[in-house]
Amino acid sequence: MDRIRDLASKKAAVIFxxxxxCMCYSIKQLFYELGASPAVHELDKEARGREMELALRGLGCSPTVPAVFIGGVYVGSATDIISLHVDGSLKQMLINAKAIWF
Known part of the structure; x- marks a missing residue:
């Protein structure tokens, strides 16, 4: 869990x-379209990916991917991120975390 928290706090936007x-791909594309450059950690390509996936589950991430952190705080999975985008608050969260500038 410490590795997840450490990675999640290194950049303004982090996606596991x-x-x-396909939902992971869609969320990454959404962030890119909004102008963010999130740190992306693909668990199936990480040496300790299975361990990290279990840690995400322990943090309450369900489903475990995509797991989005903004400003070091777990924001949610694909459904949560899409809802935040639709209501307009995702962009403001990214601005507040300095993941995008306007």
């Missing part, structure tokens, strides 16, 4: 994904 997950 799997390379074969």
């Amino acid at each position: 994904t799997k390379s074969s997950c």
Whole structure:
């Protein structure tokens, strides 16, 4: 869990994904379209990916991917992120965390 917290706090926006997950791809694309450059950690390509996935589950991430952290705080999975985008608050969260500038 310490590794997850450490990685999640290193950049303003961090996404834990799997390379074969279509929702993970969609969330990454959304962040890129908003102008953010999130740190992306693909668990199926990480040496300790399985351990990290279990840690995400222990933090309450369900499903475990995509798991999005903004400003070091767990924000949610794909459904949560899409809801935040639709209501307009995702962009403001990214601005507040200095992941994008306007």
